[in-house]
Amino acid sequence: MTTHEGVGINVTVNGESRDAIIDVRETLVDFIRVDLGLTGTHVGCRTGDCGACTVTVDGEVVKSCLALGVSADKAEIRTIEGFAESSEHLSIIQTAFWEEFGFQCGYCLPGMLFCTEELLKKNPDPSEAEIREAIDGNLCRCTGYHGIIRAVRRAAEETSQAQREKDELRDEEVWARPGERVDRALRGRESES
Numbered sequence: 001m002t003t004h005e006g007v008g009i010n011v012t013v014n015g016e017s018r019d020a021i022i023d024v025r026e027t028l029v030d031f032i033r034v035d036l037g038l039t040g041t042h043v044g045c046r047t048g049d050c051g052a053c054t055v056t057v058d059g060e061v062v063k064s065c066l067a068l069g070v071s072a073d074k075a076e077i078r079t080i081e082g083f084a085e086s087s088e089h090l091s092i093i094q095t096a097f098w099e100e101f102g103f104q105c106g107y108c109l110p111g112m113l114f115c116t117e118e119l120l121k122k123n124p125d126p127s128e129a130e131i132r133e134a135i136d137g138n139l140c141r142c143t144g145y146h147g148i149i150r151a152v153r154r155a156a157e158e159t160s161q162a163q164r165e166k167d168e169l170r171d172e173e174v175w176a177r178p179g180e181r182v183d184r185a186l187r188g189r190e191s192e193s
């Protein structure tokens with residue numbers, strides 16, 4: 001719906017459906033910060049060079065200063081406020097950044113965290129060169145990047161460990177539970193003999 005005030009959109013932000021009327025010229029970062037009041041998404045360069053405005057839109061990393069708010073209609077947006085596993089528990093990536101001093105002022109944190117998450121989904125064991133390439137385009141003026149590199153490495157190790165533990169639990173559950181799956185697996189073993 002278009003009115004003299006703008007365009008009506010519906011977005012899901014951090015799991016919550018939101019309706020808004022926005023100016024067609026408004027950037028996504030301004031919509032998130034001003035209209036939705038989520039100020040963890042920062043305004044830095046307004047040219048896509050610093051990464052402070054990074055969010056995900058439908059699971060893809062986006063520099064929100066380069067996108068129009070209306071382009072997010074019907075999309076699922078995740079901001080830094082929605083990054084944690086819950087309001088009580090930080091994610092593995094956030095914990096790694098905290099423990100390895102991967103941030104100081106926090107201005108670059110949205111870009112660093114979302115790019116780390118994207119990297120680890122594609123490559124669970126990245127080299128230092130791959131880490132540096134993944135965070136390229138995110139400027140940090142505080143840490144000198146050493147803590148960030150350590151944090152990404154730690155997040156990779158802990159994410160891999162958590163996945164191995166999850167897989168082991170799943171395997172134990174399958175074998176401990178009587179039923180068709182176990183019977184099928186045993187029949188498979190018998191036919192191999």
